[in-house]
Amino acid sequence: MKPISRFKWNCITLQTPLSKAACRSFAQITSIRDHHRNIVNEFTMFCYQRNLQKAMKTLDAMEEHKLWADSITYGELIKCCISHRAIKQGKRVHNHVFSNGYDPKTFLINALLNMYVKFNLLDEAQALFDRMPERNFVSWTTMISAYSSADFDQKALRMLVMMLRDGARPNMYTFSSVLRACQGFSDLKQLHSFIIKVGLELDVFVRSALIDTYSRFGDLGAALSVFNEMVTSDLVVWNSIIAGFAQNSDGDESMNLFIAMKRSGFSPDQSTLTSVLRACTSLALLELGRQVHVNVLKFDRDLVLNNALLDMYCKCGSLEDANRIFCRMVVKDVISWSTMIIGFAQNGYSQRALDLFNAMKVSGPNPNYITMLGVLFACSHAGLLNEGMYYFESMKKLYGIDPGREHYGCVIDLLGRAGKFDNVMKLIREMKCEPDAVTWRALLGACRVHRKMDLAEFAAKKVLSLDPHDAGTHILLSNMYAKAGRWEDVENLRKAMKDGGIKKEPGCSWIEIDKEVHAFVLGDKSHPQTGAIYRELNQVLLRLKEEGYVPDTNFVLQDLEGEQMESSLAYHSEKLAMVFGWMSLSKEKTIRIRKNLRICGDCHVFAKMLSKMESRRIVIRDPIRYHHFRDGVCSCGDFW
Numbered sequence: 001m002k003p004i005s006r007f008k009w010n011c012i013t014l015q016t017p018l019s020k021a022a023c024r025s026f027a028q029i030t031s032i033r034d035h036h037r038n039i040v041n042e043f044t045m046f047c048y049q050r051n052l053q054k055a056m057k058t059l060d061a062m063e064e065h066k067l068w069a070d071s072i073t074y075g076e077l078i079k080c081c082i083s084h085r086a087i088k089q090g091k092r093v094h095n096h097v098f099s100n101g102y103d104p105k106t107f108l109i110n111a112l113l114n115m116y117v118k119f120n121l122l123d124e125a126q127a128l129f130d131r132m133p134e135r136n137f138v139s140w141t142t143m144i145s146a147y148s149s150a151d152f153d154q155k156a157l158r159m160l161v162m163m164l165r166d167g168a169r170p171n172m173y174t175f176s177s178v179l180r181a182c183q184g185f186s187d188l189k190q191l192h193s194f195i196i197k198v199g200l201e202l203d204v205f206v207r208s209a210l211i212d213t214y215s216r217f218g219d220l221g222a223a224l225s226v227f228n229e230m231v232t233s234d235l236v237v238w239n240s241i242i243a244g245f246a247q248n249s250d251g252d253e254s255m256n257l258f259i260a261m262k263r264s265g266f267s268p269d270q271s272t273l274t275s276v277l278r279a280c281t282s283l284a285l286l287e288l289g290r291q292v293h294v295n296v297l298k299f300d301r302d303l304v305l306n307n308a309l310l311d312m313y314c315k316c317g318s319l320e321d322a323n324r325i326f327c328r329m330v331v332k333d334v335i336s337w338s339t340m341i342i343g344f345a346q347n348g349y350s351q352r353a354l355d356l357f358n359a360m361k362v363s364g365p366n367p368n369y370i371t372m373l374g375v376l377f378a379c380s381h382a383g384l385l386n387e388g389m390y391y392f393e394s395m396k397k398l399y400g401i402d403p404g405r406e407h408y409g410c411v412i413d414l415l416g417r418a419g420k421f422d423n424v425m426k427l428i429r430e431m432k433c434e435p436d437a438v439t440w441r442a443l444l445g446a447c448r449v450h451r452k453m454d455l456a457e458f459a460a461k462k463v464l465s466l467d468p469h470d471a472g473t474h475i476l477l478s479n480m481y482a483k484a485g486r487w488e489d490v491e492n493l494r495k496a497m498k499d500g501g502i503k504k505e506p507g508c509s510w511i512e513i514d515k516e517v518h519a520f521v522l523g524d525k526s527h528p529q530t531g532a533i534y535r536e537l538n539q540v541l542l543r544l545k546e547e548g549y550v551p552d553t554n555f556v557l558q559d560l561e562g563e564q565m566e567s568s569l570a571y572h573s574e575k576l577a578m579v580f581g582w583m584s585l586s587k588e589k590t591i592r593i594r595k596n597l598r599i600c601g602d603c604h605v606f607a608k609m610l611s612k613m614e615s616r617r618i619v620i621r622d623p624i625r626y627h628h629f630r631d632g633v634c635s636c637g638d639f640w
Contacts, residue, residue, distance in 0.1 A: 039058060039061050039062055039065065039067060040062065040067055040069055042054075042058050043055060043058040043059065043062055043069055043073070044069055044073045046058055047069075047073050047074075047076040047077040047080065048073075048076055050076075050079075050080045050083065051080075052077075052080050052081065052084050052086060052089060055077055055080065056089050056092065059077075059092070059093070059096060062096075063096060063099070066100055068097075068102050071104065071105045071107055071108040074093065074097055074104075074108055074111070075107070075108060075111045077093055078090065078093060078111045078112060078114075078115050079111075081093065081115060082114075082115055082118050082119075085119070087119050087121070090112075090115050090116075090119065093112075094112050094128070097112075106132070106134050106135070106136055106139070109128065109132055109139070110136075110138045110139055110142060112128060113125050113128055113129060113139060113142045113143070114142055116128065117142060117143075117145070117146040120150070122146055122147070122150060122152075125142075125143065125146060126143070129143055135166065135168065136168065137163075137168050137169060137170065137171055137174065140159065140160075140162075140163040140166070140168050140170075140174065141170070141171070141173050141174040141177060143159050144156050144159045144160055144163070144174060144177050144178050144181075145173075145177035147159060147181070148177050148178060148180045148181040149177075149180070152181075153181040153182070153183050154181075154183075156177070156178055156180075156181035157178065157181055157182075157187065160174070160178050169198075170198070171200075172200055172203040172204075172205045172206050173205065175191070175195055175200060175203075175205075175206050175209065176205040176206055176208070176209035177209075178191065179191060179206075179209040179210060179212070179213045180209065180212075180213065182213055182217075184217075185217060185219070188213055188214070188217065192210060195210070201226075201229070202229070202230055204234045204236055204237060205236070207226055207227070207229075207237050207240075208236045208237050208239075208240040209240075210223075210226045211223045211226050211227055211237065211240040211241050211244055212240050212243075212244065214226065214244070215240075215241075215243070215244025215245075215247060215248060216247075218248060220244060220245060220248055220250065220253075223240075223241060223244045224241065227240075227241045232264075235266050235269060235272070238257070238261045238264075238266055238272065239269070239271045239272050239275065241257055242254050242257045242258055242261065242272060242275045242276065242279075243271070243275040243278075245257065245279070246275040246276070246278040246279040246282070247275075247278070249282045251278075251279035251280065251281075251282040251283035251285075252279075252283070254275065254276065254278075254279035255276065255279050255280075255283075255288065258272070258276045258279075268295055270299050270302050270304065270305055273292065273295055273296055273299070273305055273308070274304055274305060274308045276292050276295075277289065277292055277296075277305075277308040277309060277311070277312045278308065278311075278312075280292055280312050280316070281308075281311055281312045281315045281316070284315060284316050284317070284594050284621055285316070285512055285517070286313075286316040286317070286318055286512070286592060287512060287515060288512075288515070289312045289313065289316055290321075292312075293309060296309060301330060301331070303329075303331055303333060303336070306325060306329050306336070307333075307335045307336055307339060309322075309325050310322050310325055310326060310336060310339045310340060310343070311339050311343075313325065313343075314339060314340070314342070314343025314346070314347070315343075315346075315621075316592075317347060317592060317619040317621055317626045317628070319343060319344065319347050319349065322339075322340065322343055323340070326340050332364065332365075333365060334364075334365040334366070334367065334368050334371065335370075337356070337360045337364045337365065337367075337371065338367070338368065338370045338371040338374055340356055341353045341356050341357055341360070341371060341374040341375060341378070342370070342373070342374035342377065344356060344378065345374050345375075345377045345378035345381065345625075346377070346625045346626055347625070347626040347628060347635060348381070348625060348626060348627060348628060348634065348635030348636040348637070348640075349635060350378040350379065350381060350382035350384065351378075351382070353374060353375065353378035354375065354378055354379075354384075354387065357371070357374075357375050366399060367399055367401070368401065369401055369404065372391065372395050372399070372401055372407060373406050373407060373410065375391050376388055376391060376392060376407055376410035376411060376414070377410050379391065379410070379414055380410045380411070380413045380414035380417065381625060381636065381639065381640065382637065382639060383414075383417060383418065383639050384414075385414060385415070385418045385420075388410070388411060388414045389411070389414075392407065392410075392411050395407070402432070403432070404433070405431075405433055405435075405436055405438060405439060406438070408427065408428075408431055408433075408435075408439060409438050409439055409441075409442045410442075411427060412424050412427060412428065412439060412442040412443055412446070413442040413445060413446060415427065415446075416442065416443055416445070416446020416447070416449070416450075417446055417449055417639075419450050421446075421450075421452065421455060424443060424446070428443070435462070436466065437462075437463050437466040437467045437470065440459045440460075440462040440463045440466070441459075441463055441472075441473065443455070443459040444456055444459040444460055444463060444473065444476060444477075445476070447459060447480075448476060448479070448480055451480070451483070451484070453480060453484060456477060456480055457477070460473050460476075460477045468500070469500070469501075469502055471497070471502050471503060471504055471505060474493060474496075474497050474502055474504075475504055477493060478490050478493045478494060481493065505596065505597065506521050506522065507521060507522050507572065507573045507574075507595070507596065507597045508520065508521050508573055508595070508596045508597075509521075509573035509574045509576070509577040509593050509594065509595045509596075510577070510593065510594045510595075511577045511580060511581050511591070511592065511593050511594075512592065513580075513581070513584045513585065518577070518580060520573045520574075520576040520577050520580070521573050522571060522572055522573055523571045524571075524573065524576060527576075527580070529580070529583075532583070533576060533579055533580050533583070534571075536579050536582075536583055537570070537571070537575060537576065537579045538570075540579060540582075540610065541570060543613065544606065544609050544610065544613065547609060547613060548609075549605065549606065549609050551569045551570070551602055552569070552601055552602040552605065569602050572600065572602070572603050573595070574593055574595055574599060574603045574607070574620060575603060575606055577593045578591060578593065578606070578607060578610060578618060581593065581618075582610070582614060582616065587614075587615070587616065590616075590617040590618070590619055591616060591617070591618045591619070592619045592621075593618070593619070593620045593621070594620075594621045595620060595621065595622045595623075596622075596623065597622065597623070598622045598623060598624060599620055599622045599627060599640075604627065604634065604638075604640075607620060607627070607629045607634070608629055608632050608633065608634055609632060610629075611629040611630055611631065611632060611633075612631055612632030615631075617629070617630050618630075624640070625640065627640070
């Protein structure tokens with residue numbers, strides 16, 4: 001007899017009448033199944049709709065009926081928890097998928113790992129990782145990236161070693177993450193060798209990470225070698241090499257690479273332009289920055305780029321451009337406000353900086369560490385003692401900001417300029433952090449203003465105990481000895497510098513004319529137009545003397561006499577640059593000069609009188625601040 005097939009058996013049984021009880025049971029089972037199916041379907045729908053509240057409510061019903069969805073649906077719910085920063089709900093999902101013997105797939109556990117990492121709950125992530133029955137490269141890479149991003153570099157490197165021992169093969173994402181954890185050239189070289197061994201050295205992400213890491217360690221030669229290993233066909237790699245040179249203050253090479261990138265057919269994105277603007281800022285080349293600004297226009301509402309533009313214009317001495325952008329910005333964050341406050345302060349417009357700070361308190365975000373530094377800088381460079389002390393004392397009370405060394409440095413400078421040396425020493429003793437070389441330099445600078453020789457020698461010794469090769473401190477103390485006529489002390493100090501191999505940095509000034517930068521040093525005769533520049537300078541000096549200019553020989557630091565002293569002043573680098581700019585630029589254009597050393601008092605007077613006599617605007621940037629000269633007046637109010 002042949003066996004009856006399942007199909008025929010179903011046909012026979014369906015033709016047999018069922019009892020009423022059997023019908024009721026069958027209906028109940030069908031109803032329960034439909035109900036369960038509806039719960040799971042609703043849960044799935046809410047997860048994909050990213051409706052967290054309803055999804056979690058439906059999850060209660062699923063737990064009550066011991067129901068589960070598929071891994072992909074849970075993955076969507078975890079994404080929803082991440083986007084809502086719903087830590088409590090995320091942990092509930094974790095407990096649910098591990099309850100009642102449910103066996104979550106590796107894919108789902110990786111999603112939970114990623115969730116804990118995004119919530120910065122690394123202990124929970126590590127505990128879950130340790131419980132995983134099976135780990136793949138995604139699991140390992142997630143943990144390596146998490147530790148690297150959190151600056152737990154040793155843990156990230158150890159995880160890579162454990163990954164290799166576990167037999168998992170790192171991929172490009174693993175290496176790009178772990179490279180950030182390198183703590184020195186030894187780690188970097190070993191990783192680079194291993195990357196070459198596994199054949200990933202030409203991957204876009206890995207090349208970019210290698211360039212970033214070499215740049216971070218200051219090895220731009222190695223970064224450029226990685227870049228040049230093959231023709232670059234990806235914008236990410238271009239961005240890395242351009243940023244590397246910009247971040248290491250090599251603006252010239254950064255700009256050259258930017259030009260090469262454009263010639264290769266790449267259009268810059270926000271990341272490219274942010275780096276290029278940083279390069280313009282380090283070079284303080286306003287015209288170049290304005291050309292880059294043209295490329296920024298299509299990203300007009302990008303906050304990071306607008307902040308970079310603000311910084312560039314402020315540090316290139318064009319407050320008009322910076323303020324125009326600031327007023328036009330739809331969204332401003334604390335960086336925007338702080339950049340403008342510091343910009344006004346560094347350009348000598350202290351009251352405008354404080355006015356903007358008051359506006360920020362009314363309609364802007366809460367000030368931060370950098371904001372308060374700009375406010376205190378504005379007070380110290382305008383002699384606003386009462387205002388400066390009020391802001392310093394209210395930092396912690398009103399804004400919860402603990403003063404740092406930079407804040408103390410500004411207040412010490414402020415008190416020192418006001419001649420409050422007892423208060424200065426009291427503040428130094430009360431500092432919550434150990435005074436560093438910057439703190440003592442601030443005191444030394446105040447001593448220079450008030451010619452407090454004994455305290456200056458004390459401060460200088462403190463600086464040199466922390467930084468024995470600080471040429472600036474040697475020179476400043478030598479200058480004070482020279483002003484006091486203590487030429488023997490000058491000679492002894494210069495001898496100590498020579499014996500210690502400490503060299504004075506020569507004064508140098510730069511000016512940009514028609515996209516070309518011209519450099520001048522004291523008594524410089526290397527410029528192609530030297531003869532014309534010196535003739536014009538001598539004529540200008542004669543005319544200024546007729547207007548009342550008297551060379552201030554207090555700024556001559558050699559033991560010279562009479563005409564020799566005047567002659568050594570006449571050919572300071574900024575005077576040569578000013579005259580060259582006056583000769584080369586049309587009258588309506590501002591003469592903009594950069595200088596590596598602080599402007600001397602005599603050159604300051606010279607610039608003021610020249611601006612009035614020739615009706616010219618002159619802007620000089622020294623390492624401390626900007627000086628804007630117009631109609632015989634400087635923005636610093638002669639207080640610098």
